[in-house]
Amino acid sequence: MVTLAEVARHAGVSASTVSYVLSGKRSISAATRERVESSVRKLGYHPNAGARALASSRSNIIALMVPLRTDMYVPVMMEIAMAVATAARTHGYDILLLTGEEGAEAVRRIEGSALADAMIVMDVELDDERLPLLRAANRPAVLIGLPSETAGLNCVDLDFAAAGAVCAEHLAGLGHREIAVIGEAAAVYERHTGFAERTLTGLRERSAELGLRLLHRPCEGSYASVSATLSRVFDERPGTTAFVVQNEAATDPLLALLRQSGRAVPEDVSVVAVCPEQVAAHASVPLTSVAVPAQEMGRRAVEQVIAKIEGRGSDEEVVLLAPELTVRESAAQAPAET
Amino acid sequence: MVTLAEVARHAGVSASTVSYVLSGKRSISAATRERVESSVRKLGYHPNAGARALASSRSNIIALMVPLRTDMYVPVMMEIAMAVATAARTHGYDILLLTGEEGAEAVRRIEGSALADAMIVMDVELDDERLPLLRAANRPAVLIGLPSETAGLNCVDLDFAAAGAVCAEHLAGLGHREIAVIGEAAAVYERHTGFAERTLTGLRERSAELGLRLLHRPCEGSYASVSATLSRVFDERPGTTAFVVQNEAATDPLLALLRQSGRAVPEDVSVVAVCPEQVAAHASVPLTSVAVPAQEMGRRAVEQVIAKIEGRGSDEEVVLLAPELTVRESAAQAPAET
DNA sequence: TAAGTCTGTCGAAGCGCTTCGACACGGTGG
DNA sequence: CCACCGTGTCGAAGCGCTTCGACAGACTTA
Numbered sequence: 001m002v003t004l005a006e007v008a009r010h011a012g013v014s015a016s017t018v019s020y021v022l023s024g025k026r027s028i029s030a031a032t033r034e035r036v037e038s039s040v041r042k043l044g045y046h047p048n049a050g051a052r053a054l055a056s057s058r059s060n061i062i063a064l065m066v067p068l069r070t071d072m073y074v075p076v077m078m079e080i081a082m083a084v085a086t087a088a089r090t091h092g093y094d095i096l097l098l099t100g101e102e103g104a105e106a107v108r109r110i111e112g113s114a115l116a117d118a119m120i121v122m123d124v125e126l127d128d129e130r131l132p133l134l135r136a137a138n139r140p141a142v143l144i145g146l147p148s149e150t151a152g153l154n155c156v157d158l159d160f161a162a163a164g165a166v167c168a169e170h171l172a173g174l175g176h177r178e179i180a181v182i183g184e185a186a187a188v189y190e191r192h193t194g195f196a197e198r199t200l201t202g203l204r205e206r207s208a209e210l211g212l213r214l215l216h217r218p219c220e221g222s223y224a225s226v227s228a229t230l231s232r233v234f235d236e237r238p239g240t241t242a243f244v245v246q247n248e249a250a251t252d253p254l255l256a257l258l259r260q261s262g263r264a265v266p267e268d269v270s271v272v273a274v275c276p277e278q279v280a281a282h283a284s285v286p287l288t289s290v291a292v293p294a295q296e297m298g299r300r301a302v303e304q305v306i307a308k309i310e311g312r313g314s315d316e317e318v319v320l321l322a323p324e325l326t327v328r329e330s331a332a333q334a335p336a337e338t
Numbered sequence: 339m340v341t342l343a344e345v346a347r348h349a350g351v352s353a354s355t356v357s358y359v360l361s362g363k364r365s366i367s368a369a370t371r372e373r374v375e376s377s378v379r380k381l382g383y384h385p386n387a388g389a390r391a392l393a394s395s396r397s398n399i400i401a402l403m404v405p406l407r408t409d410m411y412v413p414v415m416m417e418i419a420m421a422v423a424t425a426a427r428t429h430g431y432d433i434l435l436l437t438g439e440e441g442a443e444a445v446r447r448i449e450g451s452a453l454a455d456a457m458i459v460m461d462v463e464l465d466d467e468r469l470p471l472l473r474a475a476n477r478p479a480v481l482i483g484l485p486s487e488t489a490g491l492n493c494v495d496l497d498f499a500a501a502g503a504v505c506a507e508h509l510a511g512l513g514h515r516e517i518a519v520i521g522e523a524a525a526v527y528e529r530h531t532g533f534a535e536r537t538l539t540g541l542r543e544r545s546a547e548l549g550l551r552l553l554h555r556p557c558e559g560s561y562a563s564v565s566a567t568l569s570r571v572f573d574e575r576p577g578t579t580a581f582v583v584q585n586e587a588a589t590d591p592l593l594a595l596l597r598q599s600g601r602a603v604p605e606d607v608s609v610v611a612v613c614p615e616q617v618a619a620h621a622s623v624p625l626t627s628v629a630v631p632a633q634e635m636g637r638r639a640v641e642q643v644i645a646k647i648e649g650r651g652s653d654e655e656v657v658l659l660a661p662e663l664t665v666r667e668s669a670a671q672a673p674a675e676t
Numbered sequence: 677t678a679a680g681t682c683t684g685t686c687g688a689a690g691c692g693c694t695t696c697g698a699c700a701c702g703g704t705g706g
Numbered sequence: 707c708c709a710c711c712g713t714g715t716c717g718a719a720g721c722g723c724t725t726c727g728a729c730a731g732a733c734t735t736a
Contacts, residue, residue, distance in 0.1 A: 001452065003692060014716045019694060026695095029714060046450025050391030051692035054721050059388060064435070068420055078416040082406055085437045094453065095435040097402070099423045112384025114339065115432065223622045249620070252590050256622060260597075282587070284561045284594060341722060352686045357724060364725095367684060389722035392691050 002045045011039040022047065053114070061094050062305060063116035065106060065130075067123035068099040074248060076276050076294050077122065080144060083298025084120060091306050093117075107133040118305045120144065126192040140308030142301045146194050146318070154308065155318045156301045160195045160274075163290045163323035164202025167244045167272045170288070170325055172210040175334035176242040176270060179207065179214050180233045182226070182254060184247050186218040199246050199274060213237070221249020227257050241334045246274040255284050255330075266332035273330075286328035293321055340383045349377040360385065391452070399432050400643060401454035403444060403468075405461035406437040412586060414614050414632050415460065418482060421636025422458060429644050431455075445471040456643045458482060464530040478646030480639045484532050484656070492646065493656045494639045498533045498612070501628045501661035502540025505582045505610045508626070508663055510548040513672035514580040514608060517545065517552050518571045520564070520592060522585050524556040537584050537612060551575070559587020565595050579672045580608040586617050593622050593668075604670035611668075624666035631659055 008015045013032060020026040021036040028036075039045075053059040066081050085095045096116050098106045100123060107130050110116050117139065121130060124145035134141040135152045142154040171179055181203060183189070184196045200216055207214045215237050219229045233240055245251050251273055255265060263269050265285050273280055273289040280289035300319055307313030346353045351370060358364040359374040366374075377383075391397040404419050423433045434454050436444045438461060445468050448454050455477065459468060462483035472479040473490045480492040509517055519541060521527070522534045538554055545552045553575050557567045571578055583589050589611055593603060601607050603623045611618055611627040618627035638657055645651030 001450070001692095004694095005692075015693080016695075016717075017715060020715085023694080026715090027713065032714080044446075044450065046447060048392070048692050049451040049453040050388045050395075050397060051721090052694080053388030054386070054392050054691090054723085055693040055695080057388075057721075061434075066420075068424065075413060075416075078413075078419075081416075081435070082404075082437060085435050086406065086439060089437070089440065096399075097419070097423050097433040097435040099420060099427070101424060102427065108382075109384060112339070112382065113387040115387040222620050252594075253622065256590075256594050282560050284591065339722095342724095343722075353723080354687075354725075355685060358685085361724080364685090365683065370684075386722050389691090390724080392693080392721090393723040393725080395691075 001048070002043045004045075004047065007036065007039050007043055007045050010043060011036045057114060058309075059115060059117055060092060061096050061116045062088055062302070063096045063098055063106075063110050063119045065098045065100055065119065065121045065123075068101045075278070076248065076292055079276065079294035080122060080298045083295045084302055087299045087302035088306075091302065093302075093306065104130045104133055107137065111137050111139055117309050118142075120301050120305055123193060126194050126197075140305050142305040142308075144297055144301050146198070146320075148194070150316070150318050152316055153318075154304055154313075154316065156297055156304060157195070157320060158292055158297065159320035159323055160198035161202035161205075162320070163274055164199040164204075164244075165206035166202075166290055166323050166325045167274065168203050168206035168210060168212060168214075170272060170327075170331065171242045171244070171270060172207075172212055174242075174270060174331060177212060177334070178237055178239045179203075179212055179242045179244060180237065180240045181214060181216040182229060182243055182245045182247060182250055183216055183218045185220045189218055196246065203244060215240070219247060219250050221247060221253070223253045223257070226250050226253040230254070230257055230261070240269070242270040242272070242331070244272050244274070248275050248279050251275060251279060251283055251287065259284075266330050268335060270331035270334070272325075277326075280326070280328065283330070285330045288326065288328045288331040290323045290325050293324075296321060339386070340381045342383075342385065345374065345377050345381055345383050348381060349374045395452060396647075397453060397455055398430060399434050399454045400426055400640070401434045401436055401444075401448050401457045403436045403438055403457065403459045403461075406439045413616070414586065414630055417614065417632035418460060418636045421633045422640055425637045425640035426644075429640065431640075431644065442468045442471055445475065449475050449477055455647050456480075458639050458643055461531060464532050464535075478643050480643040480646075482635055482639050484536070484658075486532070488654070488656050490654055491656075492642055492651075492654065494635055494642060495533070495658060496630055496635065497658035497661055498536035499540035499543075500658070501612055502537040502542075502582075503544035504540075504628055504661050504663045505612065506541050506544035506548060506550060506552075508610060508665075508669065509580045509582070509608060510545075510550055512580075512608060512669060515550060515672070516575050516577045517541075517550055517580045517582060518575065518578045519552060519554040520567060520581055520583045520585060520588055521554055521556045523558045527556055534584065541582060553578070557585060557588050559585060559591070561591045561595065564588050564591040568592075568595055568599070578607070580610070580669070582610050582612070584612040586613050589613060589617060589621055589625065597622075604668050606673060608669035608672070610663075615664075618664070618666065621668070623668045626664065626666045626669040628661045628663050631662075634659060 004015050004018050008018045018036050021028050021033050064084055088095050119141045122144045124143045124147050126148040128147055144156055146155050146157045188196050217229045219225050258265055265271055273287045277291045280287040342353050342356050346356045356374050359366050359371050402422055426433050457479045460482045462481045462485050464486040466485055482494055484493050484495045526534050555567050557563055596603055603609055611625040615629045618625040
């Protein structure tokens, strides 16, 4: 392995000079800088990460806690994770992948060992066990998600309440009056992951203002579950003319089962989804939807956390991204009442 | 931050003794060990990762290169990644997440900086640009996937050729004679990611032996693409009674479109898939399938790479997992010829 | 009883880097 | 002409750990 000392010798300068060339923390004459840089290139020098971390107490690593699901791996999680990794690299940081499995212990471990300079935490519950530790930690942290108490925390998330409101408005504008919400699995609500509840709140409030009738049903992503849910919905509310789906896995079954039951989308029933663009665009009927902006969420989280590492940026900053509804083919004017 | 020295002082021993207690590399009397361990617990000591890496030239980090897809995030990739992370933790290792984006440069960077002790590389192409570097690197590497030349490499993968063969056998056993293969997107074949081609090879060879007629068509995961592909298949081979699908995204559209075109699964046409269990089990018709054992692939890769880090385990070891076909509801006896 | 062997512990060196203070040197201003 | 300043470079200390060799003491073995 090539070391700093070898580069220094090769360039005919001292080790500290090489270090300053690399970090730019002191001014170096153009001539010297070029000599050093050429030596670095010629020798193929890469600074030793451990030594650098030890000396500077900076690892240039950001820990990312992603949820561990044994049931289903939700593509949007992966999209966010990859966006985080990509964004981090452009700022010279690497990502340490932690599974949710370790829970709060992981926070302690990372902080104690100085393995990472900061943490990004996905899939936060409203009252997450990790929050007290993150608040107390002397390392920056950013949540992707929104717990109930945000004091002393940095968060990035889609404004799901606004997303719910936008869906209600869009359907109201098309003349729909009875709307059913096909939600995430019941387990998601029980875990109190905020996003599902916030969407619902947004939907409920705006619906009330607009005079819509709303029926909400949690639902698994399986055909059986969607089928059962649909039957119950039409039993209870035969006048239902529109659906809002917030469940990546349920969108396809929903469209398929509506078609099978003789209801055309969007002629007989309209569907609006809250899901990633990919899912919406590739559905059997391209879905009018509010996108979950995974890329941007990842990018913003990284930028925020790096700002904090570098001493810029404030603690306690909540970024809620404005929802954007994209009109595709699954929602249309409500059928005339007969 | 608590340091080794503080623990040593607290326990009334020297720093090296604490170190040996922690690493177990020299024998320590039970009394001393307990005193040290209790101090460690009392003070909440976590060894500094940078210092440890510097002194021991071991970071206890394994780098994982996952493909960066801008189009679609394939769940199976995430499942493998999470399995790798989980398995690594049980052995005391952390995972550094690298996107494929950096390509071969990432290999150089990791090696040069000693950031990770080893690498696990996913999504390898038959003649991947990273292979020469991995072979030459003085760090262990394990591929999840199978390139065309495996000399000097460690690989873990499903035996896709055998998987193809198993599919052919199963359908032949049910009396099918004309089979269509709905494959991955053409781009996948063009990139020469081996798994798709190997499945096809297995299918072709076994089909030839069993006297089956085989038609292969690459296919995107969209409804439009599957629909077009289906029409062409039935145009060319009206006698087709069975499909083999290897494309996570295409399974749902395939089932939906077959149904729409008036062909019942499995009464009129049979479908066998090569895909993760989740996808197969949750399809609208539960799919008879050969599973892609993501969990096991991740686990095996980690075990193999750690064995190499620790000096056990051989270079050049190719583990091909035997395929297992699970019978569900999508494949049945071929309809009697009319 | 002397020599040899373990066992458990310690001190010190050193891993490769960053960073602080020192300082040489040429240019300015009084 | 001297004191002064800014610029560019260097030497040395030290980050927190691992690991090697040394060694004291208890225990065998001849």
